[in-house]
Amino acid sequence: MKCALITGGSRGIGKAICVQLAKDTDYHILINYNSNETAARQTLTEIEANGGTAEIIQFNVVDADQVKTKLDAWQEDNKDAIIEVIINNAGITKDNLFMWMTQNDWQNVINTSLDGFYNVTNHLIQKLLRNRYGRIINIASVSGVKGTAGQTNYSAAKGAIIGATKALAQEIAKRNITVNAVAPGFIRxxxxxxxxxxxxxxxxxxxxxxxxxxxxxxxxxxxxxxxxYITGEVININGGIYS
Incomplete structure (x- = not known):
């Protein structure tokens, strides 16, 4: 069984990705969520209604031990399954002007995007390398490309994700694993x-x-x-916001 894992897959862009992948591919979809189980179940129902297969998997991407425990337990229950596609979508915003930004709001936003990327991808990457195939897609943001006032924390987190995307792409391209970022602008x-x-x-x-x-x-x-043949790229999808 070949699988695609989407972090923060219960709502918004994450949900849309889960549903689209289920429509376009044969992947069994792993819908990760942190707290909103109801939304995750709705995503699952929608995928199944479209004829796809999926399951929900709860963990907080920021908590390295939890990520490891939950993914290892899942692998133990699905010995023949392989996660070929990792989509690092989990992210939060805590907007404020920098001079009023609390340490907490800085840290939580950075940790969710950046540690979330590390915890999930690092734990799964050995299997991708052994399998000699994979797709890693990181959801960045226009804020990480051009910076957005009132979002210094989010811009920093997403800018870092773009740097990580480009570096990791160069490390693992020989193994037929691509690493790309998608940077949405204002999405409803x-x-x-x-x-x-x-x-x-x-x-x-x-x-x-x-x-x-x-x-x-x-x-x-x-x-x-x-x-x-596309790797290390940042694909902007923003309606031409800074063209």
Whole structure:
């Protein structure tokens, strides 16, 4: 059984990726969630309604021991399964001007994106290397590419993810494993609900927010065999926001 693991897969962009991968590929989808089991189950139901197969797996990406324990237990129960695709999507925002940003809000945002990437990918990478095939896709952000005022913590976290993507891509390309980042701009999800869409879309040449499904399509392509010569790339999907 070949599997794709999506961290933070219960809502928003993560959910859209889970559903799209299930439609486009034969992968058994592992929907990771941290706290919202109801949302994770809804994602599972949607995948099954479309004829795909999936299961939910609960762990907090920030907690290295929990990541290891849960993934090892899953592997023990599914001895013939291999996770070929890792999509590091889990992330949080705690926006504030830097001068008022608390240590906690700095640390939590950095840890979720950056430690989350390390904990999950590092634990699974040996198997990808032995298998000589894999796809690692990191969900970055326009904030990590151009920086966003009021998001110094999030911009730092996502900028670091982009650097890690480029470095790791060079280390493992010989083993037929690609590592890419996708950097969405303003996408209509729970995370952007608080934003003033009417004002912000004036900054976007496409004059609208993107949809989670639009991000999911590019992720699905990068996860496929068709994308085998694309690695170390950052694909921006932002309606031309800083072109």
């Amino acid at each position: 999800t729970d995370m952007t609900n608080e934003l003033d869409e009417k004002e912000l879309k004036k900054l976007i040449p496409a004059n609208r927010f993107g949809e989670a499904e639009e991000v999911a399509h590019i992720v699905s392509f990068l996860a496929s065999k068709k994308a085998s």
